[in-house]
Amino acid sequence: MPQKFIVVTGGVLSGIGKGIFSASLARILKDSGINVNILKIDPYLNVDAGTMNPNQHGEVFVTEDGYEADLDLGHYERFLGIDVSRKNNITAGQIYLSVIQREREGKYLGSTVQIVPHVTAEIKERIKSMSGDLLVIEIGGTVGDIEGEVFLEAVRELAFEIGRENFLFAHVTYVPFLRTTNEFKTKPTQQSTQLLRKIGIHPDTIVVRTEGPIDANSLYKVALFSGVPRNMVINLPDSPNVYEVPNILHSLGLHRLVARKLNLEIRDNYTWHYPKSFELLKIAIIGKYLGTDDAYKSIIESIYLSGSQKPVIVDAQELEEMSDDQIEAYLEQFDALIIPGGFGRRGIEGKIKAIKYARENKKPILGICLGMQLMAIEFARNVGGLKEANSTEFDKNTPYPIVNMMESQKKILNLGGTMRLGAQKTIIEQGTLLSRVYKGQEIVYERHRHRYEVDVDAYADLFKKPGEQGYKLTISARSDFVEAIELDEHPFFVGVQYHPEYKTKVGAPHPLFKALVDVAGGNKI
Structure with missing residues (x-):
């Protein structure tokens, strides 16, 4: 045929x-x-x-x-x-x-x-x-x-x-x-x-x-x-x-x-299922791209398909002008926060303020890509005492470059298709919250899109291995880079370098989003 x-x-x-x-x-x-x-x-x-x-x-x-x-x-x-x-x-x-x-x-x-x-x-x-007995072609x-x-x-x-x-x-x-x-x-x-x-x-x-x-x-x-x-x-x-x-x-x-x-032979085996009852949770994406909700489409759908209402997008730039008390008064209405990926320094300080609030008030928070990097920067500034800690993406002259460009990226001139992209092997550290999220899996393949990495070697005093004592960021996943960090004394303070939102399917949301929704709803993982 x-x-x-x-x-x-x-x-x-x-x-x-x-x-x-x-x-x-x-x-x-x-x-x-x-x-x-x-x-x-x-x-x-x-x-x-x-x-x-x-x-x-x-x-x-x-x-x-x-x-x-x-x-x-x-x-x-x-x-x-x-x-x-x-x-x-x-x-x-x-x-x-x-x-x-x-x-x-x-x-x-x-x-x-x-x-x-x-x-x-x-x-x-x-x-x-293209393969397939039937090819659907959408012309944009x-x-x-x-x-x-x-x-x-x-x-x-x-x-x-x-x-x-x-x-x-x-x-x-x-x-x-x-x-x-x-x-x-x-x-x-x-x-x-x-x-x-x-x-x-x-x-x-x-x-x-x-x-x-x-x-x-x-x-x-x-x-x-x-x-x-x-x-x-x-x-x-x-x-x-x-x-x-x-x-x-x-x-x-x-x-x-x-x-x-x-002239196709078909059999009707319709199996379409999606969540129809939703937790009345209020989850915020602390974002900077506000021109369209489509800027955070996969994150929004991942939360929705995990059984929650669709999240609200909060302008990170508005948070920059608020005091800590104002931040707390504003963000306490939300059951959980998400710090998404992005590029450029606009809105960065507002995201860091939101992270500080979530860390100190034990508000469930998930940092994705840039979000994880900002979690490390916030911890370095406000716990490690490195007040001028930053990423070289935002401040090339920072005395404490907690986040730096990957060595493999420093000689690349073209922007298109040159980041660390696609599925990469990620090793999950056992005995961590992340390990429980992944049901004990030791190796997963997650999709990436980044040029910068958290420098844990130069700032080792801020990080620890699972099971070690002290108020430090636990490294909960690795590859050649730090892939995830978390905070033990917190119900859900997790940052990942990869983009879990890209792997959500209907009926199979990425487990990180399902875990965030569960914790936001008062459940334990």
């Missing part, structure tokens, strides 16, 4: 949930017994998402093999329960870079290198290299964007070459509700579909995104003017819980419609 393809495009505006729809559709097809793979195409010219600002683009998601990706790959992993890789993401930057390199190497035998056929051929080869951006046209042309050509019967095109579009006239306006969707048809792609199904349920007459208009059968026009209104979307698609029978169109 030839490989089958579902191509998901977007219309009217961006950010309407193509990634959630693609992941949800892939999930219900996986539960229908189909060997599904998934691919995200990003039309931007960046080679990867590694250098992109989280305030503009959302978080950078890191895969097991150390690829810095768009946050939609996080949706794919959480919904499908799989680990994706760098092959599951294509960017325009990757494609053009590859074509230019081939041209410089003389691989085109003197041809004039053009968008068609050379760039489209490169895209098609990348798509055809919106139909009509200049940068996305070459990818739409490539999938149009591919459908022609492989056979249109092996392709299903799903167009996810937005229908606004005009309150002044009390009606849904389908014209933008009609025009978006017409744009797609002019390119040579006729959608097989249209997914109508709305704020609330749409009326049947409006859906009929979408079907009529788009030339799509009415039963293939489905409505997906906003849902307070994105993990309900697979249930909605399954109840609409979308898996059966897809199977009929692509």
Whole structure:
């Protein structure tokens, strides 16, 4: 049987949930017994998402093999329960870079290198290299964007070459509700579909995104003017819980419609489960990227999938201007704190103040990457008496560089894809809180994204091994670097150099987040 393809495009505006729809559709097809793979195409010219600002683009998601990706790959992993890789993401930057390199190497035998056929051929080869009986392809951006046209042309050509019967095109579009006239306006969707048809792609199904349920007459208009059968026009209104979307698609029978169109044999073994009862806990992320909640997407979802309400993002810069008494009055409302990763000195002193409060008041706290480094700095300043302790990232002239750039990073000039990235072997010290969190596992593989490390050798007086006495930071995990620290005289004061949020799946949240939620709820580990 030839490989089958579902191509998901977007219309009217961006950010309407193509990634959630693609992941949800892939999930219900996986539960229908189909060997599904998934691919995200990003039309931007960046080679990867590694250098992109989280305030503009959302978080950078890191895969097991150390690829810095768009946050939609996080949706794919959480919904499908799989680990994706760098092959599951294509960017325009990757494609053009590859074509230019081939041209410089003389691989085109003197041809004039053009968008068609050379760039489209490169895209098609990348798509055809993907495994799976069914490949779901999400094309980022919106139909009509200049940068996305070459990818739409490539999938149009591919459908022609492989056979249109092996392709299903799903167009996810937005229908606004005009309150002044009390009606849904389908014209933008009609025009978006017409744009797609002019390119040579006729959608097989249209997914109508709305704020609330749409009326049947409006859906009929979408079907009529788009030339799509009415039963293939489905409505997906906003849902307070994105993990309900697979249930909605399954109840609409979308898996059966897809199977009929692509001539697939399916069996219904739907196993989708996610937490539906939540602890009424108030957990704060002490953050600095406030342009969008997507900047901390995987952390937010990890807390939610651990059975808690979604956390609140607190501006670290606001904490910088507060006194210790004001910090205590403000942060005591929270059941636990998270200090996430990040770059640059903005908001750093506010994060350190939050750490000091949590340490002194025994408030459960989890530090991630930069968060762990700041835990070490706070302890050095306020317990070790090294008042000017800092990271050389923020103060190159600090007399006490508790955190320093890794030796392997000091000669690297390029920023993209050059950090310590991906799954790294981590040895858990037995007899620690972290060991209990991991149920006694001695070796785990956790995903990393950092250039700086805590220097425990130069400041050995601040740290101790498990079981040693004294009010010091216990080193609870190691590799070639310090991977985790904790404080014995505290219910949950844990910092990790790695990013546990990237490994959370639906039904299997990372144990660190589950442990934080348990302790915040008054339980012991």
